[in-house]
């Protein structure tokens with residue numbers, strides 16, 4: 001039987017609708033509008049699309065956003081100066097520096113310079129540390145998006161064997177940590193595979209839930225997947241002008257119980273979770289007077 005399709009576009013829309021109500025409530029109670037600053041360096045076409053989607057999504061849920069567009073020739077010092085200015089601007093609650101940055105800028109230096117309270121991507125070392133210790137301030141956007149997709153589709157991670165392909169700082173590593181935490185949405189047994197893993201298929205075939213975030217188009221084939229597994233595709237690759245995931249959807253959807261498509265799977269969730277973090281940031285930065 002072909003797999004059930006997990007509709008990320010719909011689940012992200014439902015998340016945004018729920019969030020819009022929370023934003024309205026927060027703003028009515030505090031007179032504060034959550035505000036996101038997006039920083040885009042250079043003219044990478046995909047990054048331009050993502051940043052503009054983030055701004056549109058902010059407007060849809062009643063949040064404000066500002067875009068800071070810098071030329072590709074911007075120096076690291078100039079970018080750090082902007083980040084410092086945004087750190088000190090009390091009207092801005094969340095800062096996101098769109099990745100990738102041009103190669104002459106060290107992303108770690110920039111992410112470390114972002115104030116941890118405004119780090120709505122959850123990339124700062126302090127926020128990653130809090131997450132690993134099981135007391136997260138913010139939840140990393142794409143990994144949390146995967147968690148919400150699973151939950152909304154009725155797929156429990158409790159006691160499940162989740163195999164994550166890819167050890168990136170944006171997806172693989174934080175996702176493995178998030179799923180292994182105690183509590184709802186976690187409690188999984190996690191195996192993290194990467195480019196140096198020997199005989200990757202021997203691991204993927206054991207997965208109850210397989211997450212592909214390896215950045216290789218159509219890498220996961222049907223013979224790498226257990227019959228009835230749930231397959232989450234985080235990949236966004238351009239192949240012959242078409243957007244494809246890390247999973248060979250045509251093959252794998254014949255074998256899996258449920259699968260996310262690309263586009264329309266994990267991608268839209270990343271932006272919905274960023275909005276959620278921006279509201280959390282506004283809450284954390286807004287002093288309320290206890291009566």
Ligand SMILES: Nc1nc2c(c(=O)[nH]1)N[C@@H](CN(C=O)c1ccc(C(=O)N[C@@H](CCC(=O)O)C(=O)O)cc1)CN2
Pocket residue numbers: 046049050096097098099100121141142170236243262263264265266267268269270271
């Ligand atoms: N500062 C950050 N940089 C990057 C992140 C991030 O979370 N923070 N993640 C990715 C890019 N990204 C968000 O920034 C992102 C990627 C994909 C999508 C998405 O909705 N994709 C659509 C397809 C869109 C298309 O046609 O290209 C989908 O999958 O349906 C949203 C956000 C790297 N950089």
